[in-house]
Amino acid sequence: MLPMVFLTMYYFFIVLEGVLFLYIISAWFPSAWGVRLRALLYEVLCPVFTLIQMLLKHSIFKSNLGDFSPMIALLLFSYLQNFFYQLSGY
Numbered sequence: 001m002l003p004m005v006f007l008t009m010y011y012f013f014i015v016l017e018g019v020l021f022l023y024i025i026s027a028w029f030p031s032a033w034g035v036r037l038r039a040l041l042y043e044v045l046c047p048v049f050t051l052i053q054m055l056l057k058h059s060i061f062k063s064n065l066g067d068f069s070p071m072i073a074l075l076l077f078s079y080l081q082n083f084f085y086q087l088s089g090y
Helices: 002-026 032-057 069-088
Strands: none
Touching: 002 032, 002 069, 032 069
């Protein structure tokens, strides 16, 4: 039963990684469709971005040049995806 939970978490992070990828790609399409899509995806990813931005604000990696939270979230999702896949034993 426990490997199935880990496999479910693995698939959850695959979906989140796909949503994040769409969010990053939608920045290149400034049309009305792209803006609405980006707003919808931001609503899904906002809790993750807020946590990462809070951690970055209190670290040595604080930068006023840009928002690095999507890139860090991508790395975090990839790590967690591999972590849960290894725990699932498949």
